[in-house]
Amino acid sequence: MIKRVSFFATCLGDTLFPEIGIQSVQLLEKLGCEVSFNPRQTCCGQPLVNSGFQAKAKKSMRTLMTALLEGGNEYVVAPSGSCVLQVKEYGEFFKDDPKLETMAETLAGKIWEITDFIVTVLGVTDVGARLKGKAAYHPSCHMTRLLGVKEPPLALLANIRDLEMVPFAGQDKCCGFGGAFAVKLGPLSGAMVAEKVDNLVEAGIDYLIGADAGCLMNIEGRIRRQGYDIKVLHIVEALMTGER
Amino acid sequence: MSIKTSDLPLNERLRKELDDKFMRTSIARAQDLLNQKRSDAFAELGNYEQWRENAAAVRSHVLENLDYYLNQFVDKATQNGARVLFARNAQEATDHALAILQKIKAVKAVKSKSMVTEEVGLNEALENAGIEVIETDLGEYILQTDDHDKPSHIVVPALHKNRDRIREVFAKKKGYTGNNVPENITRFVRKQIRQEFLTADVGITGCNFAVAETGTITLVTNEGNGRFVTTTPKTQVVFMGMERIVPTFAELDIIFSMLVRSAVGAKLTSYLSLMTGPKGEKDKDGPEELYIIIVDNGRSQVLESGFRDVLRCIRCGTCMLECPAYRHISGHGYGTLYPGPLGLALVPILAGYEEYKDVIKICSLCSACNDICPVKIPLYQSILEHRRIIAEEKLLLGSVETFIMGLYSQIIGSSSLYNLGAKLVRFNDLLPKLGPLKVWYKERELPEISRERFRDWYRKHESKGK
Numbered sequence: 001m002i003k004r005v006s007f008f009a010t011c012l013g014d015t016l017f018p019e020i021g022i023q024s025v026q027l028l029e030k031l032g033c034e035v036s037f038n039p040r041q042t043c044c045g046q047p048l049v050n051s052g053f054q055a056k057a058k059k060s061m062r063t064l065m066t067a068l069l070e071g072g073n074e075y076v077v078a079p080s081g082s083c084v085l086q087v088k089e090y091g092e093f094f095k096d097d098p099k100l101e102t103m104a105e106t107l108a109g110k111i112w113e114i115t116d117f118i119v120t121v122l123g124v125t126d127v128g129a130r131l132k133g134k135a136a137y138h139p140s141c142h143m144t145r146l147l148g149v150k151e152p153p154l155a156l157l158a159n160i161r162d163l164e165m166v167p168f169a170g171q172d173k174c175c176g177f178g179g180a181f182a183v184k185l186g187p188l189s190g191a192m193v194a195e196k197v198d199n200l201v202e203a204g205i206d207y208l209i210g211a212d213a214g215c216l217m218n219i220e221g222r223i224r225r226q227g228y229d230i231k232v233l234h235i236v237e238a239l240m241t242g243e244r
Numbered sequence: 245m246s247i248k249t250s251d252l253p254l255n256e257r258l259r260k261e262l263d264d265k266f267m268r269t270s271i272a273r274a275q276d277l278l279n280q281k282r283s284d285a286f287a288e289l290g291n292y293e294q295w296r297e298n299a300a301a302v303r304s305h306v307l308e309n310l311d312y313y314l315n316q317f318v319d320k321a322t323q324n325g326a327r328v329l330f331a332r333n334a335q336e337a338t339d340h341a342l343a344i345l346q347k348i349k350a351v352k353a354v355k356s357k358s359m360v361t362e363e364v365g366l367n368e369a370l371e372n373a374g375i376e377v378i379e380t381d382l383g384e385y386i387l388q389t390d391d392h393d394k395p396s397h398i399v400v401p402a403l404h405k406n407r408d409r410i411r412e413v414f415a416k417k418k419g420y421t422g423n424n425v426p427e428n429i430t431r432f433v434r435k436q437i438r439q440e441f442l443t444a445d446v447g448i449t450g451c452n453f454a455v456a457e458t459g460t461i462t463l464v465t466n467e468g469n470g471r472f473v474t475t476t477p478k479t480q481v482v483f484m485g486m487e488r489i490v491p492t493f494a495e496l497d498i499i500f501s502m503l504v505r506s507a508v509g510a511k512l513t514s515y516l517s518l519m520t521g522p523k524g525e526k527d528k529d530g531p532e533e534l535y536i537i538i539v540d541n542g543r544s545q546v547l548e549s550g551f552r553d554v555l556r557c558i559r560c561g562t563c564m565l566e567c568p569a570y571r572h573i574s575g576h577g578y579g580t581l582y583p584g585p586l587g588l589a590l591v592p593i594l595a596g597y598e599e600y601k602d603v604i605k606i607c608s609l610c611s612a613c614n615d616i617c618p619v620k621i622p623l624y625q626s627i628l629e630h631r632r633i634i635a636e637e638k639l640l641l642g643s644v645e646t647f648i649m650g651l652y653s654q655i656i657g658s659s660s661l662y663n664l665g666a667k668l669v670r671f672n673d674l675l676p677k678l679g680p681l682k683v684w685y686k687e688r689e690l691p692e693i694s695r696e697r698f699r700d701w702y703r704k705h706e707s708k709g710k
Contacts, residue, residue: 009698021702042659052628174569188258221689
């Protein structure tokens with residue numbers, strides 16, 4: 001049966017890194033899904049919540065829930081574990097409003113991080129990609145620790161032809177992004193990403209692959225600042241390379 | 245000392261620590277080493293998650309029934325011959341201690357390591373009254389000798405110093421002429437401190453956990469100095485945080501199994517001292533008089549707040565060792581006696597949001613602490629909740645941040661405003677790098693943004709019939 005997917009591009013994937021959204025849609029379509037995108041969607045509100053402005057975030061939560069649930073697709077898929085985590089927690093914010101709480105619970109039951117969706121729902125671990133070189137995976141904190149999606153991205157990466165995945169020191173440590181943290185405490189965030197990048201350089205890789213645009217934007221910015229020759233890819237981009 | 249350990253504003257404090265490459269190397273090495281030891285110790289124990297569940301359950305149960313267990317403990321300890329005093333705040337705690345020490349005309353006190361005495365500022369209070377105070381924990385002794393340097397970690401207070409720096413401190417202050425070999429430095433210190441033990445009028449200790457059923461005080465130490473403090477002087481004063489209690493020895497076993505492995509990656513510390521009452525008639529050593537000061541100092545406030553779980557803390561310091569922010573700034577960067585994730589979760593509610601609204605920013609919300617806390621304190625959630633209270637209840641954030649966040653909430657709350665905003669963002673490279681962009685750019689490049697948004701591509705993609 002064809003899986004009908006409502007795609008949540010996330011604000012970073014929509015506005016700053018359209019390639020992530022484009023490759024996500026093409027990957028899902030390639031795997032036989034029927035994908036739709038509702039342009040009324042906005043941001044998950046995490047920048048507000050993480051700074052403490054939870055009440056202020058509620059309006060955007062309603063906007064996003066309405067947009068993602070419109071059309072009644074069985075699945076909602078996003079290329080970011082962090083945004084998916086935020087959406088899954090919406091119910092907590094509407095304890096005083098049974099209608100919105102139900103809406104939040106419904107959405108929480110439908111939304112998937114893209115690698116988790118491909119592996120767990122579609123049952124696919126080999127998407128037929130080919131990428132020559134040596135790569136490391138940065139497990140983003142929210143996706144790995146709080147959403148609990150650890151294995152699916154690794155399973156997908158392991159099946160990319162010609163790609164050697166290597167570990168690196170401090171692999172599971174935060175890259176220092178943390179959303180507004182990166183600009184509120186810039187120098188500290190900078191020290192954290194500098195250590196991450198030093199460790200990546202040490203590992204001698206051609207590609208750094210991750211599954212959350214925020215962390216990748218941070219790491220990529222630091223790599224470029226230091227002029228290192230490491231290409232940063234969102235996992236959907238890696239999975240769409242060198243199609244056979 | 246008190247809960248506040250620095251008067252520098254947040255950004256200056258962080259800058260100072262980030263510039264200390266020496267400290268950062270020491271802390272990073274210590275983190276990696278201790279984390280590996282802890283992980284090995286728990287692997288050997290097995291059933292890690294079940295142990296965490298049990299330890300968390302013990303602590304939660306005690307907090308829910310704290311009045312009962314405190315009463316039981318006080319009754320038992322009193323029956324054992326100890327004198328128990330309650331202190332509502334730091335002032336009362338130090339006043340109690342001063343009254344006891346002045347009564348026995350004490351001029352010198354030896355101490356074993358205790359966070360709660362630092363929290364209430366005991367050393368300053370005693371020193372102001374003309375009583376000499378000697379820290380006998382090696383780490384604390386190093387700091388005291390180094391002109392009262394501040395602790396950078398709650399278990400390993402001199403974590404920010406390595407053997408070379410420690411050698412320098414003793415060479416300069418105590419005339420040490422040896423090399424930087426830890427054993428030699430320790431031998432030297434031991435000789436110094438031993439004299440102090442023998443001439444002290446009073447021993448002051450903390451209490452890792454009290455056992456309610458038996459009225460027992462316990463101390464977990466590695467150097468044996470705690471044992472000395474509790475056996476040599478005639479009078480012993482114990483400071484105990486109000487929540488540091490377990491029902492019986494069965495629960496103590498669970499808590500210590502977690503504490504020692506978490507704190508130092510060992511199965512057991514070299515010394516585990518259990519003290520039930522003062523010296524009895526048949527005892528060879530021990531204090532003739534035993535005082536126990538139970539300190540509230542904000543804990544009742546925490547208990548009544550939504551942050552009760554934070555009081556589960558067993559002060560192992562694991563969250564600090566896992567924290568990627570702590571790694572670069574050590575405990576000093578926080579400017580609070582309790583640093584790291586625990587400090588963020590505990591200090592604002594223990595000591596007030598107004599004073600500590602900034603420290604809560606030192607967290608990238610990576611949640612590594614949540615995954616390793618041996619008593620499963622929801623540190624990540626507590627930090628987020630503090631931020632909410634600061635931003636939306638206490639209204640303590642600056643007007644600029646509040647305005648920007650308000651504006652952002654309007655933009656993402658509306659599909660059409662968001663659509664417009666997303667268009668404008670594409671031209672960010674034309675904007676001067678100010679405010680947040682400037683901060684970002686200082687450390688790393690800004691993303692290279694294409695003129696086309698995902699939604700623009702999708703419209704074309706859709707009209708092509710996919």
